[in-house]
Amino acid sequence: MAKTIIISNRLPVKMEILPGGEIRFKASEGGLATGLGSVYKQGDNIWIGWPGHFLNSVDEQDHVIRELTKENMRPVFLTADEIRLFYEGFSNEVLWPNFHYFPQLVVYEDSYWESYEKVNQKFCDAVLQYTEEGDTIWVHDYQLLLLPQMLREKLPRIAIGYFNHIPFPSFEMFRMLPWRKSLLMGLLGADLIGFHTYDDMRHFLSSVSRLTPFSVKEQFVQRGERRIKVESFPMGIDYERYADSAAAPETISQEVEYRTALGGKRLILSIDRLDYTKGIPQRLRAFNEFLIRYPEFKEKVSLVMVVVPSRDQVGMYKDLKETVDELVGKINGTHGNMKWTPVHYFYRSIPMQKLSAYYRIADVGLVTPLRDGMNLVAKEFIASKLDKKGVLILSEMAGAAKELSDAILINPFNKNEFVQAMYQALTMPLPEQRSRIEKMQVSLKKYNIHHWVRIFMDGLAEIKQEQQAYLTKQIDETDLPEILSRFEKAPRRFIFLDYDGTLVGFNVNPAACQPDEELLSIFEGLAKDSRNHVIIISGRPHQTLDAWMGKFPFTLIAEHGVWTKKENGEWSIKENLRKDWKVEIKKIMDAHVDRTPGSFIEEKNFGLVWHYRGVEVGLGELRSRELMSHLRYLASSRGLQVLEGDKVVEVKNIEVNKGIAAFRFISKNPEDLHLAIGDDWTDEDTFSVMPDEAITIKVGHAASKAKFHLDTVGDVREFLKRLMV
Numbered sequence: 001m002a003k004t005i006i007i008s009n010r011l012p013v014k015m016e017i018l019p020g021g022e023i024r025f026k027a028s029e030g031g032l033a034t035g036l037g038s039v040y041k042q043g044d045n046i047w048i049g050w051p052g053h054f055l056n057s058v059d060e061q062d063h064v065i066r067e068l069t070k071e072n073m074r075p076v077f078l079t080a081d082e083i084r085l086f087y088e089g090f091s092n093e094v095l096w097p098n099f100h101y102f103p104q105l106v107v108y109e110d111s112y113w114e115s116y117e118k119v120n121q122k123f124c125d126a127v128l129q130y131t132e133e134g135d136t137i138w139v140h141d142y143q144l145l146l147l148p149q150m151l152r153e154k155l156p157r158i159a160i161g162y163f164n165h166i167p168f169p170s171f172e173m174f175r176m177l178p179w180r181k182s183l184l185m186g187l188l189g190a191d192l193i194g195f196h197t198y199d200d201m202r203h204f205l206s207s208v209s210r211l212t213p214f215s216v217k218e219q220f221v222q223r224g225e226r227r228i229k230v231e232s233f234p235m236g237i238d239y240e241r242y243a244d245s246a247a248a249p250e251t252i253s254q255e256v257e258y259r260t261a262l263g264g265k266r267l268i269l270s271i272d273r274l275d276y277t278k279g280i281p282q283r284l285r286a287f288n289e290f291l292i293r294y295p296e297f298k299e300k301v302s303l304v305m306v307v308v309p310s311r312d313q314v315g316m317y318k319d320l321k322e323t324v325d326e327l328v329g330k331i332n333g334t335h336g337n338m339k340w341t342p343v344h345y346f347y348r349s350i351p352m353q354k355l356s357a358y359y360r361i362a363d364v365g366l367v368t369p370l371r372d373g374m375n376l377v378a379k380e381f382i383a384s385k386l387d388k389k390g391v392l393i394l395s396e397m398a399g400a401a402k403e404l405s406d407a408i409l410i411n412p413f414n415k416n417e418f419v420q421a422m423y424q425a426l427t428m429p430l431p432e433q434r435s436r437i438e439k440m441q442v443s444l445k446k447y448n449i450h451h452w453v454r455i456f457m458d459g460l461a462e463i464k465q466e467q468q469a470y471l472t473k474q475i476d477e478t479d480l481p482e483i484l485s486r487f488e489k490a491p492r493r494f495i496f497l498d499y500d501g502t503l504v505g506f507n508v509n510p511a512a513c514q515p516d517e518e519l520l521s522i523f524e525g526l527a528k529d530s531r532n533h534v535i536i537i538s539g540r541p542h543q544t545l546d547a548w549m550g551k552f553p554f555t556l557i558a559e560h561g562v563w564t565k566k567e568n569g570e571w572s573i574k575e576n577l578r579k580d581w582k583v584e585i586k587k588i589m590d591a592h593v594d595r596t597p598g599s600f601i602e603e604k605n606f607g608l609v610w611h612y613r614g615v616e617v618g619l620g621e622l623r624s625r626e627l628m629s630h631l632r633y634l635a636s637s638r639g640l641q642v643l644e645g646d647k648v649v650e651v652k653n654i655e656v657n658k659g660i661a662a663f664r665f666i667s668k669n670p671e672d673l674h675l676a677i678g679d680d681w682t683d684e685d686t687f688s689v690m691p692d693e694a695i696t697i698k699v700g701h702a703a704s705k706a707k708f709h710l711d712t713v714g715d716v717r718e719f720l721k722r723l724m725v
């Protein structure tokens with residue numbers, strides 16, 4: 001039966017090796033573990049990851065495999081070296097700082113990258129061991145960016161989802177990584193790529209469009225025949241778990257204990273892992289400033305700061321710990337007294353029930369990272385406020401800020417705003433606190449972790465289905481003999497060929513696309529057989545087609561049908577076409593060229609084309625949208641059409657199109673064979689006038705009226721060569 005496989009760097013267990021060698025597992029309480037519990041614990045589903053310990057002996061490993069298998073988990077065993085280079089190194093000293101906008105902390109070390117590739121391959125091998133066609137794979141987070149493509153190469157049709165738990169940086173940041181292209185190519189093995197926020201997905205798409213050859217349209221990337229969807233899925237929490245825990249009697253008695261110890265003082269709470277992205281020193285400095293500016297709060301309010309040890313093997317984390325220790329000492333030394341400790345600082349992890357008690361008791365939740373993918377602490381704080389009393393101060397740099405707009409949102413780099421927010425929070429009237437918390441609770445209840453898992457899995461199934469619908473059929477070895485035999489039997493063959501993008505590739509300079517030797521010999525081959533009637537049907541000026549192909553006995557149709565030259569005949573022009581509109585439209589296009597370096601105008605007899613293939617990515621698209629909207633209005637009142645092609649905007653008379661032009665050359669004899677090949681939307685007009693039994697072929701993978709597709713210009717040439725054998 002088809003199953004779902006979850007893969008993350010760490011398995012959702014804590015493994016303990018007791019002194020006698022006995023191994024014990026404790027389920028992890030993380031949000032992801034509970035959320036995905038509903039998935040991996042069912043049926044044959046599994047979760048694959050590192051169990052968190054180095055196990056060298058085969059016996060120990062076998063034992064761990066057996067134990068984990070009982071819990072629907074499978075281990076990937078990593079060595080101490082791999083953890084140092086792949087995990088602490090590439091994941092946490094390269095990707096983590098770059099993705100969180102700390103480029104100055106990135107360690108550019110090739111051995112990290114080598115290990116990253118190796119370990120991703122190790123994960124791939126492990127996954128392949130357990131996977132069958134038809135399964136669904138869900139890869140988690142930045143440690144495994146290369147895994148989707150590694151899996152794709154072995155399992156071309158399988159459904160692969162990927163979710164990025166940390167931010168995805170802007171292109172300006174991402175481009176600094178020497179391994180940027182490989183990282184993107186790795187990720188683009190997935191069918192669905194999820195981020196917490198719209199901004200993350202926008203950044204990702206912008207990097208894809210700048211660094212890969214794949215086309216990006218809206219939220220889709222077209223990689224060969226695979227259509228990849230990029231989407232935002234803001235992760236939620238297990239709401240009931242936090243609400244229930246806040247209501248538990250043990251939590252309440254813990255709260256009473258804390259309240260007694262605090263002696264009526266108000267409490268500001270912060271909880272995070274020790275990490276420079278969390279903005280801990282900035283928070284302490286802001287609190288210090290708050291006490292200086294609002295001394296009336298001295299002895300009335302304390303900051304409880306829980307800092308969970310993390311990555312303490314990495315040098316920069318050790319330095320951060322020292323900074324935090326010093327700042328806490330300084331604040332307590334400066335402001336504190338026998339009755340009052342301004343900052344209660346705990347450098348350790350605390351059990352869930354204590355965490356819940358803190359969430360309950362805190363007047364203010366202070367969640368102020370400098371950058372954070374989502375931040376679940378902010379959400380858990382809100383869910384724990386059963387009496388709806390309390391205020392959340394939230395950094396706008398956390399993904400959670402996009403959903404929790406009823407928090408007090410601050411820029412953590414702005415100390416003034418930070419201090420004001422603390423004052424506003426501590427003086428906020430109760431009704432306002434209640435109304436803000438209530439609104440956030442309603443949203444968090446609905447968009448909880450189970451909802452997140454559901455919409456991701458549904459999204460993955462949907463894109464897989466969509467991929468099928470988008471597929472025109474690739475001409476394969478079973479279609480080819482049939483096409484060839486029809487071709488052989490036909491007394492006359494009408495072969496409609498588009499030129500650019502079909503017979504030759506694109507070039508920034510359109511004048512540099514004359515037929516090369518291979519193409520000329522294909523033309524010669526086609527021309528040799530008198531049963532062939534080749535009709536080149538292009539948007540190019542007739543002079544160009546004449547110079548490049550005039551010597552062949554072909555029908556040439558130029559400018560989408562303005563000019564026609566029949567086999568061995570003369571050029572003739574379509575009658576009654578006006579061109580006085582060109583003066584006005586050219587002025588508008590000229591103004592665009594002035595503002596858009598790299599663009600230019602191509603003038604045809606009855607058309608004007610604005611080309612932007614040579615323009616900076618993004619700017620060209622922006623200008624083309626501007627130009628389109630500017631021209632659309634003018635065009636409709638002047639009998640013109642405005643068309644958007646591959647890096648071009650074209651204006652021409654409405655009665656000119658490839659379909660109308662091609663139609664004249666379609667024979668009425670059912671014994672004749674019709675073949676049409678083209679790559680862009682102007683060729684769709686040709687396809688649409690073809691008889692039902694015609695062989696129509698789209699080059700590339702966009703949606704099409706054609707029956708078949710071929711991938712590239714090279715494939716088209718090979719196909720044409722086969723017709724001549």
Ligand code: GDG
Pocket residue numbers: 029030031165166235271272273306308348349350351352355372373374375376377380
């Ligand atoms: C990454 C992204 C994104 C913390 N201390 C204790 C404790 N915790 C729990 C919290 C919360 C979780 O750990 C921390 O989650 P965050 O979301 O705040 O941050 P990261 O660990 O950096 O996670 C982040 C997340 O992935 C999910 O996609 O939101 O942006 O960086 O659940 O409650 N739990 C207990 N004791 C502690 O001392 N019991």
